[in-house]
Amino acid sequence: KAGVTQTPRYLIKTRGQQVTLSCSPISGHRSVSWYQQTPGQGLQFLFEYFSETQRNKGNFPGRFSGRQFSNSRSEMNVSTLELGDSALYLCASSLERLAGDEQFFGPGTRLTVL
Amino acid sequence: GIQVEQSPPDLILQEGANSTLRCNFSDSVNNLQWFHQNPWGQLINLFYIPSGTKQNGRLSATTVATERYSLLYISSSQTTDSGVYFCASTQGGKLIFGQGTELSVKP
Numbered sequence: 001k002a003g004v005t006q007t008p009r010y011l012i013k014t015r016g017q018q019v020t021l022s023c024s025p026i027s028g029h030r031s032v033s034w035y036q037q038t039p040g041q042g043l044q045f046l047f048e049y050f051s052e053t054q055r056n057k058g059n060f061p062g063r064f065s066g067r068q069f070s071n072s073r074s075e076m077n078v079s080t081l082e083l084g085d086s087a088l089y090l091c092a093s094s095l096e097r098l099a100g101d102e103q104f105f106g107p108g109t110r111l112t113v114l
Numbered sequence: 115g116i117q118v119e120q121s122p123p124d125l126i127l128q129e130g131a132n133s134t135l136r137c138n139f140s141d142s143v144n145n146l147q148w149f150h151q152n153p154w155g156q157l158i159n160l161f162y163i164p165s166g167t168k169q170n171g172r173l174s175a176t177t178v179a180t181e182r183y184s185l186l187y188i189s190s191s192q193t194t195d196s197g198v199y200f201c202a203s204t205q206g207g208k209l210i211f212g213q214g215t216e217l218s219v220k221p
Binding site for chain 2 (some may be wrong): 023043045055056088092101102103105108110
């Protein structure tokens with residue numbers, strides 16, 4: 001069974017631009033969650049989607065948004081990029097819910113904001 | 115929210131040595147997982163261990179949920195074990211990570 005895939009793997013943007021990252025979960029997994037990893041803050045939860053609905057949200061500004069499609073694939077969008085948004089963005093999938101199931105992570109998208 | 119404290123923050127070992135990594139939680143432990151982050155950034159699942167003990171080759175993990183901690187044992191360490199180890203627990207519908215233990219295994 002294929003693992004979680006994320007595209008693109010690397011991205012360079014400039015301040016003020018927006019970016020869209022994509023995540024395809026393991027086949028049969030319906031929950032997708034997103035995380036930001038920075039050297040200063042570590043791994044932080046962004047949000048979780050299940051059945052095309054956002055189920056939980058972390059402590060991030062509204063510039064960070066996401067969505068999930070009927071095939072469980074998910075995208076996250078960051079608008080008006082800031083230098084501090086440079087980070088590794090990881091997504092994870094699980095069978096039904098983040099709160100009760102094992103999480104499996106993708107390889108990540110490394111975003112650099114110049 | 116829950117605080118996750120991992121110790122030690124850094125660890126240097128000689129190949130073949132054993133080690134124990136620890137995770138302490140400020141609140142109840144739920145759905146605890148251990149991960150190894152490889153040099154390219156991907157989090158590799160090591161254990162899903164809400165409670166009890168599991169073993170996988172040279173690695174084993176124990177979670178004592180009632181005492182709010184988990185341990186990861188690495189025996190006969192190899193250079194390929196190098197990297198950052200994270201524990202994580204769910205709370206309030208979110209997966210909360212520790213700050214990680216950076217392990218370096220020298221040949």
